[in-house]
Amino acid sequence: xxxxxxxxxxxxxxxxxxxxxxxxxxxxxxxxxxxxxxxxxxxxxxxxxxxxxxxxxxxxxxxxxxxxxxxxxxxxxxxxxxxxxxxxxxxxxxxxxxxxxxxxxxxxxxxxxxxxxxxxxxxxxxxxxxxxxxxxxxxxxxxxxxxxxxxxxxxxxxxxxxxxxxxxxxxxxxxxxxxxxxxxxxxxxxxxxxxxxxxxxxxxxxxxxxxxxxxxx
Numbered sequence: 522x523x524x525x526x527x528x529x530x531x532x533x534x535x536x537x538x539x540x541x542x543x544x545x546x547x548x549x550x551x552x553x554x555x556x557x558x559x560x561x562x563x564x565x566x567x568x569x570x571x572x573x574x575x576x577x578x579x580x581x582x583x584x585x586x587x588x589x590x591x592x593x594x595x596x597x598x599x600x601x602x603x604x605x606x607x608x609x610x611x612x613x614x615x616x617x618x619x620x621x622x623x624x625x626x627x628x629x630x631x632x633x634x635x636x637x638x639x640x641x642x643x644x645x646x647x648x649x650x651x652x653x654x655x656x657x658x659x660x661x662x663x664x665x666x667x668x669x670x671x672x673x674x675x676x677x678x679x680x681x682x683x684x685x686x687x688x689x690x691x692x693x694x695x696x697x698x699x700x701x702x703x704x705x706x707x708x709x710x711x712x713x714x715x716x717x718x719x720x721x722x723x724x725x726x727x728x729x730x731x732x733x734x735x736x737x738x
Contacts (some may be wrong), residue, residue, distance in 0.1 A: 531631055532683040544591040545580070548736070550682055551628045552577045556605045556653070560584065562602045564595045575606070576652040581676040582630060583645060593673045596634040604677060605632040611705040615691035616700045622687065637674035645674055654729045666709040707721060 525543040527533040534541035542548070552558075552627045557665055561568065566610040573584045582604060586593040596602060611624035637645060643663060650658035664672070691704050716726065725731075 527683055528681045529631070532629065534683055534685055537685065537687070540685045540687050541684075542686055545679065547684045547686070548628050548630075548679055548682045549577065550604060551608065551626045551686075552679075553652075554626070555585075556609060558584070558604050558606045560592070560596070560602055560604050562592070562596060563602050564591070564600065566714065574649075576649045577679075578645060578648060579678070580679045582679060583644070583649070583674065583676050584634070585649070585674045586671055588672075589672050589673055593675065597636050597673055597697060599633050599635075601631075601633060602630075609709050610688070611686075611709050613691045614704055614707065615687065616653055616693045616697040616702045616704050620691060620693055621696075624687050624689070626684070626686045628682055628684045630679060632677050632681050634675040634677045637676050638668070642669050642672065644675050646656050646672075654733075656727065656729050658717070660727065678692060 522639055527541070527543050529693070532689050549559075556574060556576075559570050560573050561570040569592070574588070588594075605627065607625055607627040609623060609625050611622055613622040615621050631708075646664060646669075647658040650661060687733070690706060695706065713734050716730050
């Protein structure tokens, strides 16, 4: 467990507090392993939670969307939001039903999004391309003026974030250890499959495509 204190009371991990991590390095690593986050907020329609593509620059989480999106407009106006990211790493099978668990890495971020200045849009969307596939921004056509103008880029500071991580074996009660029941971990990972070309490209695939399936989760 991290020895650091939680950044705020709302970010304090209470259930399973021994699994909490408040240090920036752990939070950043979990974000950087993700392509998807869930953004929860409250508007006139009630409470909503929307999956969004995400990436990171320094101590900010970034998302983007159409100017016409009601969610984007609501967040851009300064609404409070809660962002979550979870990686499921394994199913933990104990000798008793009650002690089954999961191995995972998760982050919860509280705060408000702010609109990224227009002059930084192209640069940060290039960073998004590199998050998807390093070097991709050098070959894919960048957004033109009209595409950039139609897109809102939002960022949330990571100052009020907490991570929670579980690893390892099941934790059975001592009286259950003698039961003749299989116990352990069923690992789960993200499988990278072989790239599927659309058939229209010419020439050899770039290195980040050729190495995709062998790069691991």
